[in-house]
Amino acid sequence: MAHRRHPAAVDAPRNDVGSLRLSTEARYDHVDGGFKESPDGDAGTRSAHVAQTLQERRNPGDASCFIAVPVRVRTFVHALIVCVPAALVGTACGQVDDPRPAAWEYLSPRLFQPNCATSSCHSRAAAVSGLDFSDPDRGYTSLTGLKVWIVDPQGRKNCLPMEGQTVCQRDFRPMVTPFDPAQSRLVHMLRARGASRMPPDRPLPEADIQLVERWILNGARRHLAPFDGADAALDGGVWTRPAGPMDAADGSLGDGSTD
Amino acid sequence: MRRLVMALTWLTAAAWLFQGRDARAYPQWQLLSGANRCNQCHFSPSGGGLLNGYGRDASGDELSSFGGNGAFLHGAAELPDWLRLGGDFRGAFVANDVGNPDGVRRALFPMQADLQARVALPSGVSVYASVGVRGQVRRNDDLVPQYNYQPIDGSRFISREHYAMWQPQPLGPYARAGRFYAPFGLRLAEHVTYVRRDLGFNLLQETYNLSGGYVAEGWEAHVTAFAPDFLRHMGGSERGASGYAETRWVPGMALAAQVRWADGSGYARTTAGGVAKYHLAMLRTVLLAEGNLVHWTYDGVPARRQFVGGAGAAVWPVRGVLVTLLGERNQEDLGVRFAAWNAATGLVSWFPYAHVELQVMGRVQFPAGGEAAQTLLAQLHYWL
Numbered sequence: 001m002a003h004r005r006h007p008a009a010v011d012a013p014r015n016d017v018g019s020l021r022l023s024t025e026a027r028y029d030h031v032d033g034g035f036k037e038s039p040d041g042d043a044g045t046r047s048a049h050v051a052q053t054l055q056e057r058r059n060p061g062d063a064s065c066f067i068a069v070p071v072r073v074r075t076f077v078h079a080l081i082v083c084v085p086a087a088l089v090g091t092a093c094g095q096v097d098d099p100r101p102a103a104w105e106y107l108s109p110r111l112f113q114p115n116c117a118t119s120s121c122h123s124r125a126a127a128v129s130g131l132d133f134s135d136p137d138r139g140y141t142s143l144t145g146l147k148v149w150i151v152d153p154q155g156r157k158n159c160l161p162m163e164g165q166t167v168c169q170r171d172f173r174p175m176v177t178p179f180d181p182a183q184s185r186l187v188h189m190l191r192a193r194g195a196s197r198m199p200p201d202r203p204l205p206e207a208d209i210q211l212v213e214r215w216i217l218n219g220a221r222r223h224l225a226p227f228d229g230a231d232a233a234l235d236g237g238v239w240t241r242p243a244g245p246m247d248a249a250d251g252s253l254g255d256g257s258t259d
Numbered sequence: 260m261r262r263l264v265m266a267l268t269w270l271t272a273a274a275w276l277f278q279g280r281d282a283r284a285y286p287q288w289q290l291l292s293g294a295n296r297c298n299q300c301h302f303s304p305s306g307g308g309l310l311n312g313y314g315r316d317a318s319g320d321e322l323s324s325f326g327g328n329g330a331f332l333h334g335a336a337e338l339p340d341w342l343r344l345g346g347d348f349r350g351a352f353v354a355n356d357v358g359n360p361d362g363v364r365r366a367l368f369p370m371q372a373d374l375q376a377r378v379a380l381p382s383g384v385s386v387y388a389s390v391g392v393r394g395q396v397r398r399n400d401d402l403v404p405q406y407n408y409q410p411i412d413g414s415r416f417i418s419r420e421h422y423a424m425w426q427p428q429p430l431g432p433y434a435r436a437g438r439f440y441a442p443f444g445l446r447l448a449e450h451v452t453y454v455r456r457d458l459g460f461n462l463l464q465e466t467y468n469l470s471g472g473y474v475a476e477g478w479e480a481h482v483t484a485f486a487p488d489f490l491r492h493m494g495g496s497e498r499g500a501s502g503y504a505e506t507r508w509v510p511g512m513a514l515a516a517q518v519r520w521a522d523g524s525g526y527a528r529t530t531a532g533g534v535a536k537y538h539l540a541m542l543r544t545v546l547l548a549e550g551n552l553v554h555w556t557y558d559g560v561p562a563r564r565q566f567v568g569g570a571g572a573a574v575w576p577v578r579g580v581l582v583t584l585l586g587e588r589n590q591e592d593l594g595v596r597f598a599a600w601n602a603a604t605g606l607v608s609w610f611p612y613a614h615v616e617l618q619v620m621g622r623v624q625f626p627a628g629g630e631a632a633q634t635l636l637a638q639l640h641y642w643l
Contacts, residue, residue: 099595100598103560105525109523109526110526110563110591113496113523118461118462119461124408126393127410130408132408134524135496194360195360202632203358203630204626205591205598205599205600205629208598224560
């Protein structure tokens with residue numbers, strides 16, 4: 001398996017742009033897609049950021065419709081008065097925060113499989129553009145581990161002539177740039193920002209796009225690690241490219257065989 | 260090159276979105292046309308696919324503006340009793356506005372080409388199969404590096420349904436095994452509706468099933484065990500079981516309860532819901548509704564719940580014209596207010612002559628917090 005360090009791997013000095021982005025999830029501007037620095041210029045640390053994110057995930061109800069009142073009965077009555085009618089008319093309880101996990105274990109079955117893995121698009125059968133979102137593993141590889149054609153007149157391995165030039169298959173052009181939604185092609189396509197809209201028939205709700213952005217901000221990890229220390233959840237802080245669908249065990253590009 | 264890629268992307272999207280509306284029934288006709296149950300007009304006990312003799316006669320004598328002969332090849336060829344053949348062919352024009360940087364996109368494309376055959380064997384046994392071509396404009400061998408995921412060889416050729424069935428009489432017990440949609444929900448022909456697309460019944464997601472049930476005049480019940488397409492990997496990955504029970508004890512009304520459990524790739528979901536239809540004879544209208552609650556469980560993250568439903572009306576103002584209005588809601592997560600879509604769909608179908616349908620569909624979707632998506636689809640449908 002070829003593990004290669006991602007160009008945006010977070011071993012850069014903490015005060016560089018990459019680290020700044022890591023520390024500003026709460027200030028990420030979903031409207032224009034840019035990042036806004038903290039007013040006090042505090043870049044924070046990745047550990048603090050991840051710890052905060054995971055802690056929020058463990059306590060998703062902080063901003064729910066249950067107003068913080070000390071009397072349990074009053075809380076229950078409030079819930080009946082507010083939440084039940086709201087649920088009946090099809091609205092939720094007014095969460096400010098999204099309690100859903102920004103984890104691939106959730107995103108794959110709930111967003112990518114139903115919206116992307118349709119029969120003639122990114123299903124296993126069609127695999128349009130080499131992307132297959134039909135299950136979590138294939139979907140994750142599609143976003144993070146595919147190859148790209150590179151024009152390389154000197155190339156000799158895994159190359160072929162195309163339109164009068166020599167093009168070679170090389171690593172890699174991920175659809176997501178971990179820790180950086182604004183640089184992720186996936187987000188641009190979900191928002192139709194300089195790219196064709198995906199899914200092409202129904203734009204995702206804003207909350208879903210923001211959930212994908214949160215997942216990318218958290219490192220676009222394949223598995224949601226248990227909360228046993230912030231840095232431990234980041235595999236030592238190094239993002240590595242997962243094996244592509246046709247990667248051979250020796251790290252070469254494999255034989256190209258398909259299903 | 261960029262324009263070429265954009266064009267290919269759009270054509271692929273158009274083909275994906277609108278190709279291959281499967282040869283399903285129009286559930287609007289139930290009650291509205293006087294037929295109470297699906298297999299009054301179709302061979303399949305859950306509707307869709309080939310029309311039987313009653314359905315072919317009705318298409319010309321009762322449902323089309325100018326009549327016509329609904330028999331195979333307009334009655335030009337006589338088939339033996341044990342053999343029934345048919346086909347569905349559609350061409351379409353679509354204009355789609357989803358807020359793309361380059362604006363509204365339009366395409367004219369072939370939508371469906373399917374042939375169907377049913378062979379009746381002794382003792383109430385029959386075999387049914389359809390064959391066709393899956394629409395996809397983009398070539399498989401360009402742009403994509405060969406080491407990435409590739410289409411499965413021959414995946415362009417499809418068979419939406421193929422099954423063997425035992426059904427000695429239209430009324431009574433039946434059993435069937437093969438590929439088809441498990442009886443569930445309103446079974447609308449439009450696969451883009453949320454009650455189809457988001458519940459496991461999207462285009463070409465037919466599962467391999469072992470199904471059985473009982474059909475009576477006043478009620479019917481179906482149970483199905485299903486598994487994914489293990490041969491071609493077309494459609495989803497779900498396996499599980501479903502049940503659907505419908506009563507028609509009140510004249511002009513059909514009420515159904517349904518449940519479905521599915522185990523997919525990285526998740527499991529349990530769906531429980533209901534279907535209602537009510538015929539307003541004075542207004543030549545049938546009211547339609549379906550609602551489902553879905554409980555999702557995932558590998559390693561907490562469970563969540565979803566609501567998917569819709570309601571509307573189908574009006575038959577004059578012979579040969581069917582107007583359907585449908586409102587839908589897909590509350591993707593009941594705990595998140597803005598994780599939802601609403602949609603409004605209007606369909607006008609004109610059946611001028613037996614075997615021919617002209618349809619115009621307008622659909623507006625409202626993703627919460629996002630831009631509305633508008634679609635106009637016009638299609639010409641001919642069936643053998």
